[in-house]
Amino acid sequence: MNRLFALIVLFSFPAVLLANQADSTANTIDDPLYKPFIERYILDEIKSLRQENQQLRAQVTKQIAEAKLESSDRAIQYTTSTINNIFYIITAAASLLVLLGWRSLSDIKKSIKAEMEKKIQMLTGDYESRLEDIEKKMIDRSKIIIETQQDITNTNTIHSLWMRAGLEKSAEEKISIYDEILQINPNDIEAMTYKADALLEIGEVRWALNLSNTAIELDSNYYLAFWQRACAYSLMNKQAEAIKDLKTALELSDVSTEELQAEKHFENLKDTKEFKALLS
Structure with a gap:
C-alpha cells in the first residue's frame, strides 16, 4: 500500500x-x-x-x-x-485348519495330484476321441474324393469310347468297344442295348436277346431295350412276342412311324395286321 x-x-x-x-x-x-x-x-x-x-x-x-x-x-x-x-489371515486359517483336524499338507498334495491326473486323463480322452472322429471324417472324405476322381475318370473314358463307337463302321469293333464300356460300368443298359443291336448285325440273335432281357431287368422303362428285344423276336419268327415288345417301346417313347418302317429287323412283321395297326 x-x-x-x-x-x-x-x-x-x-x-x-x-x-x-x-x-x-x-x-x-x-x-x-x-x-x-x-x-x-x-x-x-x-x-x-x-x-x-x-x-x-x-x-x-x-x-x-x-x-x-x-x-x-x-x-x-x-x-x-x-x-x-x-x-x-493366513496364520488364522492355518491355525483353524490345525484346530479342526484337517489333513496334512502331504495329503492335500496327494489329493490335488490325483485330481489333476484325473482331469488330465479326461481331457486326454476327450481330445483322443475328437482326433479319432476327425481322422475318421478325413478318411471318409478322402474315400469320397478318390471315388469322385475315379467316377470322373470313368466318365471321361466312357465318353471317349462312345465317340469311338460312333466312328466305327464294323460291328465287331463296336462290340469290342461296348465290352470296354461294360467292363467299366457293368450296369450300363445303353451299352447293353447298343451291343445287342451290333450282335443282331452279325447274326448273334440269342446273345442279343439275353442282353436285352438283362437291360429290361435293370430298367423296365427303357424303350430301346424293348425295341431291341422286339427285333430279336422278329428275327426268331416270334411275332406275338415281338409285337408286344414293340407296343411297349412305342408307349415308352415317341418313335415315329418312319423309324418303325425303316427298321430292317421288322421285315417279318410288316405283313401282319398288328404291325400295320401300329403304323396307323
Missing part, C-alpha cells in the same frame, strides 16, 4: 512541477534532474517483484514435493498394513 502511494506521488510529481512552472517562471527545474530517479525507482520495483516470484516458485515446489512425499508414505503404510493383514 505504501509502495502504491509512493508510485502515485512519484508520477504526479512531474505534473505538479509543470503547473508550478506555468504559474511561476522563477522556480524552473530541468528534466534531467528528476527523470533518473523515476527510472531507478521503477527498476527497483521490478527487481523486488522478480525476487518475490522466485520465492513464491520455491515455496510451491517445496509444497508439491512435501505432498508427493506424504502420498508415498501413505501408500507404503497401506501396503505394509495390507501385507500384515494377509499374513494374519
Whole structure:
C-alpha cells in the first residue's frame, strides 16, 4: 500500500512541477534532474517483484514435493498394513485348519495330484476321441474324393469310347468297344442295348436277346431295350412276342412311324395286321 502511494506521488510529481512552472517562471527545474530517479525507482520495483516470484516458485515446489512425499508414505503404510493383514489371515486359517483336524499338507498334495491326473486323463480322452472322429471324417472324405476322381475318370473314358463307337463302321469293333464300356460300368443298359443291336448285325440273335432281357431287368422303362428285344423276336419268327415288345417301346417313347418302317429287323412283321395297326 505504501509502495502504491509512493508510485502515485512519484508520477504526479512531474505534473505538479509543470503547473508550478506555468504559474511561476522563477522556480524552473530541468528534466534531467528528476527523470533518473523515476527510472531507478521503477527498476527497483521490478527487481523486488522478480525476487518475490522466485520465492513464491520455491515455496510451491517445496509444497508439491512435501505432498508427493506424504502420498508415498501413505501408500507404503497401506501396503505394509495390507501385507500384515494377509499374513494374519493366513496364520488364522492355518491355525483353524490345525484346530479342526484337517489333513496334512502331504495329503492335500496327494489329493490335488490325483485330481489333476484325473482331469488330465479326461481331457486326454476327450481330445483322443475328437482326433479319432476327425481322422475318421478325413478318411471318409478322402474315400469320397478318390471315388469322385475315379467316377470322373470313368466318365471321361466312357465318353471317349462312345465317340469311338460312333466312328466305327464294323460291328465287331463296336462290340469290342461296348465290352470296354461294360467292363467299366457293368450296369450300363445303353451299352447293353447298343451291343445287342451290333450282335443282331452279325447274326448273334440269342446273345442279343439275353442282353436285352438283362437291360429290361435293370430298367423296365427303357424303350430301346424293348425295341431291341422286339427285333430279336422278329428275327426268331416270334411275332406275338415281338409285337408286344414293340407296343411297349412305342408307349415308352415317341418313335415315329418312319423309324418303325425303316427298321430292317421288322421285315417279318410288316405283313401282319398288328404291325400295320401300329403304323396307323
